[in-house]
Amino acid sequence: MEKFNYYVPTKIIFGKDTEFWTGTELRKSGAKKVLIVYGGKSAQESGLLDRIKKSLEEEKILYAEWGGVKPNPRLSHAEAGTELAIRENVDFVLAVGGGSVIDTAKAISHGAANAGTKLWDIWTGKARLEKSLPVGAVLTIAAAGSETSDSAVLTNTEIGKKAGLSTSFNRPVFAIMNPELTYTLPKYQIACGIADIMMHTLERYFIPDQKNQMTDEIAEGLLRTVIANGRTAVKNPRDYDAMSEIMWCGSLSHNDLTGLGRKKDFSVHKLGHALGARFDCAHGASLAAVWGAWAEYVYQNDIDRFYHYGEKVWGLCTEDKEQTARQAIRHTVDYFREIGMPTNLTELGIGVQEDAVLKELAMDATKEDTVALSFIRKLKAEDVYQIFKTANK
Ligand code: NZQ
Ligand code: ZN
Numbered sequence: 001m002e003k004f005n006y007y008v009p010t011k012i013i014f015g016k017d018t019e020f021w022t023g024t025e026l027r028k029s030g031a032k033k034v035l036i037v038y039g040g041k042s043a044q045e046s047g048l049l050d051r052i053k054k055s056l057e058e059e060k061i062l063y064a065e066w067g068g069v070k071p072n073p074r075l076s077h078a079e080a081g082t083e084l085a086i087r088e089n090v091d092f093v094l095a096v097g098g099g100s101v102i103d104t105a106k107a108i109s110h111g112a113a114n115a116g117t118k119l120w121d122i123w124t125g126k127a128r129l130e131k132s133l134p135v136g137a138v139l140t141i142a143a144a145g146s147e148t149s150d151s152a153v154l155t156n157t158e159i160g161k162k163a164g165l166s167t168s169f170n171r172p173v174f175a176i177m178n179p180e181l182t183y184t185l186p187k188y189q190i191a192c193g194i195a196d197i198m199m200h201t202l203e204r205y206f207i208p209d210q211k212n213q214m215t216d217e218i219a220e221g222l223l224r225t226v227i228a229n230g231r232t233a234v235k236n237p238r239d240y241d242a243m244s245e246i247m248w249c250g251s252l253s254h255n256d257l258t259g260l261g262r263k264k265d266f267s268v269h270k271l272g273h274a275l276g277a278r279f280d281c282a283h284g285a286s287l288a289a290v291w292g293a294w295a296e297y298v299y300q301n302d303i304d305r306f307y308h309y310g311e312k313v314w315g316l317c318t319e320d321k322e323q324t325a326r327q328a329i330r331h332t333v334d335y336f337r338e339i340g341m342p343t344n345l346t347e348l349g350i351g352v353q354e355d356a357v358l359k360e361l362a363m364d365a366t367k368e369d370t371v372a373l374s375f376i377r378k379l380k381a382e383d384v385y386q387i388f389k390t391a392n393k
Contacts, residue, residue: 001212004260010175011025023058026056031092032061033091033092034090035085035092035093039067039071071282072283075156093136099141102139137174139177142182144193145250147177150166155277177247179243189282190230190246191234203265205219208302209305212262216312226249229245231338267373270373270384278360278361281350288336290388299326307322310328314332345391358389
């Protein structure tokens with residue numbers, strides 16, 4: 001096991017009707033004036049936004065509103081929200097939505113506490129982040145895990161790049177998680193969430209074996225749980241038990257628990273972000289579309305690890321390690337297809353791409369071939385291009 005620090009300060013408030021406690025939690029956090037950040041329409045249509053506002057009013061907490069966050073949230077929208085937060089002199093940012101809304105709220109909290117500093121400079125490391133406003137989240141989709149993660153992802157449409165920022169300032173103060181709030185999700189979004197949750201665990205799992213049994217067992221248990229409950233959830237999005245399991249898995253999969261004591265490898269995410277920046281596709285779907293091609297490309301460098309995955313997560317048991325490793329990859333890809341996720345670029349809805357586009361995507365994913373991805377097999381731009389080529393059908 002490698003050295004690690006594990007500090008996840010987010011208070012979790014989980015269960016039915018918990019959104020009614022939002023005002024109380026804000027008061028306990030010392031909030032006086034809050035910026036409520038939300039997305040397109042789901043939180044308004046379901047009445048959630050009104051319930052949240054009422055809960056703030058009951059605690060005499062003032063608020064301003066910033067709606068219209070789009071999936072793959074835009075830097076420019078976060079910048080405009082930052083200006084509003086500064087103008088309104090808010091001291092707390094409350095996200096009501098999914099990963100895109102929470103990440104925008106995180107960005108606004110950084111921008112508002114550092115007036116005059118460009119958000120993208122913070123994202124690229126040009127400006128150092130030393131303070132921020134507190135953020136809270138009322139979660140409406142189990143997927144990105146942003147409600148407890150230390151990261152936030154923005155898309156800069158001017159330069160066509162999607163990038164994440166990891167900092168402890170990104171950890172929300174509290175996360176309110178009522179699985180019933182996810183009942184209105186379209187099945188496609190539920191499946192995107194399942195794929196993303198699996199991927200947050202798999203990206204930490206496929207690291208050369210670190211003799212890290214406890215972390216492995218947590219990751220494998222989480223994967224089995226999300227796979228089984230995912231099947232139920234896409235058939236019946238109003239199944240409280242299944243939606244609860246998935247929601248809790250979503251937070252645990254990306255608050256570092258599933259990767260403690262080993263390195264973190266987010267290579268498939270780099271490929272997914274390149275696709276997301278260029279084609280504006282749903283994040284979880286972009287990952288499912290390329291994972292199989294990535295796994296095919298790297299598995300022979302660590303057959304034991306893929307064999308172990310097949311045994312523990314898919315219950316595979318054969319004498320032949322390579323055969324089991326291959327079956328484990330096939331089971332994963334078949335599962336994505338079963339829940340309605342794409343397993344190649346056409347199924348992702350972007351069609352077969354020209355070779356030149358695949359090369360550009362590979363350059364984006366590897367920061368112009370300056371960073372190598374994956375620990376199992378180092379991937380330079382040429383390798384990533386080959387992976388995109390395999391997925392290009
Ligand atoms: O805008 P509205 O109308 O709310 O619709 C949203 C959106 O269209 C809808 N939705 C959310 N809750 C709903 C609902 N529709 C009906 N009922 C509900 N209860 O779902 C759509 C997707 O929302 P989004 O917030 O984009 O989903 P998700 O949570 O998957 O977030 C994806 C974003 O998070 C980033 C991704 O890259 C992507 O930009 N990530 C953030 C991470 C982090 N901060 O730690 C880690 C992840 O790996 C990921 O990169
Ligand atoms: Zn993700």
